[in-house]
Every structure is written in structure tokens, then in C-alpha cells.
Amino acid sequence: MSARRIFGRPAGLAALAPYLWMLLFFLVPFGFVVKISLSQVAIAQPPYTPVFDLSAGWPALRAAFEALSLENFRLLVTDSLYVLSYLRSIVVALVSTALLVALGYPVAYGMARLPRRWQATAMMLVIVPFWTSFLIRIYAWINILQHDGLLNQTLLALHIIPQPLVWLSTDSAMYLGIVYSYLPFMILPLYATLAKIDPALLEAAGDLGASRTQTFWLITFPLSLPGVGAGVVLCFIPIVGEFVIPDLLAGSDNMMIGQTLWLEFFINKDWPLASAAAVMLLMLLLAPLLIYQRLQRREL
Amino acid sequence: MARALHRLSPFNVTALALGLAFLYLPIVILVIYSFNASRLVTVWGGWSTRWYGEFFNDRAMLEAAWMSLKVGVASATAATLLGTLAAVALSRGGAFRGRTLFSGMLYAPLVMPEVITGLSLLLLFVGLNAERGFFTVAIAHTTLTMCFVTSVVQSRLGTLDRSLEEAAMDLGCDPLRAFAAVTLPLILPSVAAGWMLAFTLSLDDLVIASFTTGPGSATLPIRIYSEVRLGVKPEINAICTMIIGTIALVIVSASLASKLSGVRGETAAPL
Numbered sequence A: 001m002s003a004r005r006i007f008g009r010p011a012g013l014a015a016l017a018p019y020l021w022m023l024l025f026f027l028v029p030f031g032f033v034v035k036i037s038l039s040q041v042a043i044a045q046p047p048y049t050p051v052f053d054l055s056a057g058w059p060a061l062r063a064a065f066e067a068l069s070l071e072n073f074r075l076l077v078t079d080s081l082y083v084l085s086y087l088r089s090i091v092v093a094l095v096s097t098a099l100l101v102a103l104g105y106p107v108a109y110g111m112a113r114l115p116r117r118w119q120a121t122a123m124m125l126v127i128v129p130f131w132t133s134f135l136i137r138i139y140a141w142i143n144i145l146q147h148d149g150l151l152n153q154t155l156l157a158l159h160i161i162p163q164p165l166v167w168l169s170t171d172s173a174m175y176l177g178i179v180y181s182y183l184p185f186m187i188l189p190l191y192a193t194l195a196k197i198d199p200a201l202l203e204a205a206g207d208l209g210a211s212r213t214q215t216f217w218l219i220t221f222p223l224s225l226p227g228v229g230a231g232v233v234l235c236f237i238p239i240v241g242e243f244v245i246p247d248l249l250a251g252s253d254n255m256m257i258g259q260t261l262w263l264e265f266f267i268n269k270d271w272p273l274a275s276a277a278a279v280m281l282l283m284l285l286l287a288p289l290l291i292y293q294r295l296q297r298r299e300l
Numbered sequence B: 001m002a003r004a005l006h007r008l009s010p011f012n013v014t015a016l017a018l019g020l021a022f023l024y025l026p027i028v029i030l031v032i033y034s035f036n037a038s039r040l041v042t043v044w045g046g047w048s049t050r051w052y053g054e055f056f057n058d059r060a061m062l063e064a065a066w067m068s069l070k071v072g073v074a075s076a077t078a079a080t081l082l083g084t085l086a087a088v089a090l091s092r093g094g095a096f097r098g099r100t101l102f103s104g105m106l107y108a109p110l111v112m113p114e115v116i117t118g119l120s121l122l123l124l125f126v127g128l129n130a131e132r133g134f135f136t137v138a139i140a141h142t143t144l145t146m147c148f149v150t151s152v153v154q155s156r157l158g159t160l161d162r163s164l165e166e167a168a169m170d171l172g173c174d175p176l177r178a179f180a181a182v183t184l185p186l187i188l189p190s191v192a193a194g195w196m197l198a199f200t201l202s203l204d205d206l207v208i209a210s211f212t213t214g215p216g217s218a219t220l221p222i223r224i225y226s227e228v229r230l231g232v233k234p235e236i237n238a239i240c241t242m243i244i245g246t247i248a249l250v251i252v253s254a255s256l257a258s259k260l261s262g263v264r265g266e267t268a269a270p271l
Helices: A009-014 A016-037 A054-066 A071-078 A080-113 A116-131 A134-145 A150-157 A171-196 A199-207 A212-240 A244-249 A257-267 A271-299 B010-033 B050-057 B059-092 B099-110 B114-127 B134-159 B162-170 B175-204 B207-212 B220-229 B234-260
Strands: none
Touching: A009 A016, A009 B059, A009 B175, A016 A271, A016 B059, A016 B099, A016 B114, A016 B134, A071 A080, A071 A271, A080 A116, A080 A171, A080 A212, A080 A257, A080 A271, A080 B010, A116 A171, A116 B010, A116 B234, A134 A150, A134 A171, A134 A244, A134 B010, A134 B220, A134 B234, A171 A212, A171 A244, A171 B010, A199 A212, A212 A271, A244 A257, A244 B220, A257 A271, A257 B114, A271 B099, A271 B114, B010 B234, B050 B059, B050 B234, B059 B099, B059 B134, B059 B175, B059 B220, B099 B134, B114 B134, B114 B207, B134 B175, B134 B207, B162 B175, B175 B220, B175 B234, B207 B220, B220 B234
16 A cells, blocks of 8 residues: 555545545445334335434433334344345355356466467456446346247257256356356456466476476465455455346245345335345445455555 | 466466357347347347337337436546545545545445445435435436546556656646646546446446436336346347447447557556
């Protein structure tokens, strides 16, 4: 972190506007989530009874604190529907992240070994899908995976399967969608560390008699572990809270926590319960988020 | 002998080719099928552009597209202003009070699950009694995309030769002049790249927009999502192809702009 002061105080002042913006629109809203997660659902607009009103003064505030309700949280940890969706989110995120490492590593490794003048192009090719719409890329897979879609047509034409298989609304489709969407997030940090490895180290290993495989496992892989860590955190956190991919590609009998939150909010209009689910999700992600912050700070 | 250790092996080439094919094949198939004349998405009925015509007759879709463009331009502009200021503060401001909290808040939206960001912003807007619609979505998208601008601009500031700025100051510029005359022209291509990245991310967002928008002001992804839930339609293929085309145009012009401005070695890399 080489934060040398060049412009001094004026540059510090430049932080003021974005600082206030992020305080107001990122940090303060979490206070609202916590507040509403402690209140009760009501049939009204907005659909909850406010817990406390700062304008009503101190006695009202105390009364309100006594009436705080942990009911939503009790429901979340006792009802199997919610417990299961938490567990499923974690399992899905773990499995997808493992798949991403397994698939992303060879690609990043291949990129890092390209001749230097091709590397920028390869990196651009990996980044471009990240710029194209996320929703569209999931939709593209629906085109392919549906009952009479391209995949079934191809497999039938090649006589690999006797009749069309069900691909959509399965967990395999969901994993495919997640891996497809998050692959650039895994490849880029991996490539960044792999490209930085000094070729002299590999040559030295070779001169000392190591084979290609030995060199990889003894030199390259250990040196690339920071990149693996960055990729894992960068993928794991958003996948846990993923909504669109499981909603469009997986079946509806098992839900991830992002879907449960969405359902409670948009369909059941239970804002307090949705807020409580968000608080729980945030607590689950606290440790990975702190790791992410540390990585971020080291890179700056 | 030693050189062979960092040459490409057939395994490397295969992995790279398969990886890129995996990333691009679905998009290519989508584009091809958008020109399918048949109403049945999966039966090839010859080339046609009729589904593009359908889009331009779909009022609700057009209104959503217009809304998305407005939100995208407004939020990308705000995010670029704020994100550039933040990048300057982080890489030129030294250690100011609250710096850790600042960079923490700034970069958290990059990984924060969108359902959490969306829900919390909505509750804020409801708490403030703000009318939901264009402004709330634009504010939400500014918050989401600011960190991407900061990241792009900050990495450019990191590679910039600081002695140029120091020279300007030594020659009597105050910090503001030095920034305007020396720093800003040098980082302008990455500021532009940051704007385009923010714009495409805003154009893409479904979850946060769903939470923060109000009745009657759906964005394009919200409309597409509700159509996709009902099944695949050829018209959606056409719309998606047009969005991909728009984004491709933006990327090509971005890389041309950075070539023309003589910045070499800096691509519009977002990460």
C-alpha cells in the first residue's frame, strides 16, 4: 500500500463526496435492514410496524426497545425451510467454487504460458463475456438446455441418447450456469498471479532435474495459491447469495437463501422476515468478507 | 531443455481453446437463433429479421429499454465522478482519517450479494419516503458501480509516473491545477473506460433494480426476466442480440479510443 501524499489535503478532501455517498447509500441502509428485521409484519404499506421512531423521544424509545422482537430470527433458525435453504446455499457455493478452481486453473495456466504478445488478447477475450449481460448469458443456456433445445437435438442426432433428457430445472443446469457466469472472476486473479511467477524459478527447477509435472506441483502451484484464494473469495461470496441463476435454471423444490429472501419479499410481502434473512446471510458471509477486505487492502 | 518448461504444451492449448469455446459458444448460438424465421425457437426456418421488427412494435419493451438507457447514463456519470474522486483520494491522498472504512465500503459492493444491497437500499428509500422510480434505481446503480470505476482509475493512477505531478507542483501549480493540467489528461482513457463499464453493469442489473424500482418504471432486464420466466421467445433472442451488439460497440470504441489517445499497454481491463 503505497499511499504517498502528493496532493495532500485537497486529495483527502476529494474523498468527501464519495465517502458521504457510500455512508448514506451503503452503510446506513444496513441499519434499516437490522431495524426492520426486528419488527413485526403488518398488512399495510409499507408492510411492517415500525419498531421505533426517533422523533417520539426517549420514553417512547425505551418502550420500543422492550418490544423488540427476535421472532423473525427464531423462525429462521427453527423452520426447516429456512435452515435447509441456508445449508443449500453453502453447499452450492462450495461445490461451484471447487468446480470453478478445477476448470479455471487450466485456462489461466494456458493463458500465462502464451507468448507475451498474445496474453493481452487472451485476457480481453476472457473479460468480454463479463461485460455482456449476465441475464442474457443465462438465457442463452435456457435456449440450449430446454426440452427440444440444441443439446438434446445434437445428442439425439448422434444417437447418444434414445429420447430427450431433462436438463432444465435441474441442479446440473444450475451448476453449469454458475460456473459459466463466474468463470472470468476465477480466471483473472489466477492468471494475474501465474503471470507474475519468475520463469527463472522454473528454469532452475528444470536445470536441477525436475520434470514438468514436478516443477508444476513444487513451484508453480504453491506460488499461485494467493491467486486461488482471491478467486475463491471473489466467487464464493456472491454465489452464496445468488438469485437469478438458481431461479431460472434449477428446479423449484429446493431453494437457495437468495431465492427465499426474494420469495418472502416479493411474493409473501413479509419484509421483516426478508430483512432477518438478509441479516443472517450477512453474518454467514462476515468471515469471507473480511478475508476479501484484507486481500483488497494488500493489492492497493 | 530448460526452455521447454515454460513453453505451451498441447494440454495448455486444449484447456485454453475449450475454456474460450465454453465462454463464447452459448452467445454465438443465441445470436444465430435470433435470426431464425420460425416461431418455434428450436426449429430452424431460414434467416429472417422479423423478431427485430417485433421488438420495435412492443411498446412496453421499448419503454423499458428507454428507462434502462436513462438510468445507465445517469448512474454511470455519477459513478464516474464519485469513483474518480475516490480513486484520487485513495492513491494520492495519503493516510486520511477513516481511510480503512472508506476503502472497505467502496469495494464491498463488488462481492456483496445483490439481494442484500437491493433490499437494504429499498428499506432506506421507504424509510426516507422517497418515491421509487428513475431516481432510486439510478442512485442504487451509482452505489453498485462506483467501485468498478475506482478500481479501473486507481490501477491507472498506480502506474502513473508521480514525478510528473511533483514537477508541476514544484513549478508552482497548486494541487488543483496540477491535477487538472497533468493528472486528469493522463487518466482520461481509464476514466472513460470506467464510465463504459459502469454503464454496461447498470444496463445488466436485474436484482437491485427489481428492489428499488417502483410501479410503471421497469428496466429492460426486469421486462426480459418476466418474459424469460414464461419461456423462450424468439423476440427475446433478438433483444438480447441487440444488447450484445450495443455492448460490443461500446467495447470496440473504448479500445479504439485508448489506442488513439496513445496509451499503450493499458486495455480497458475492469479487474
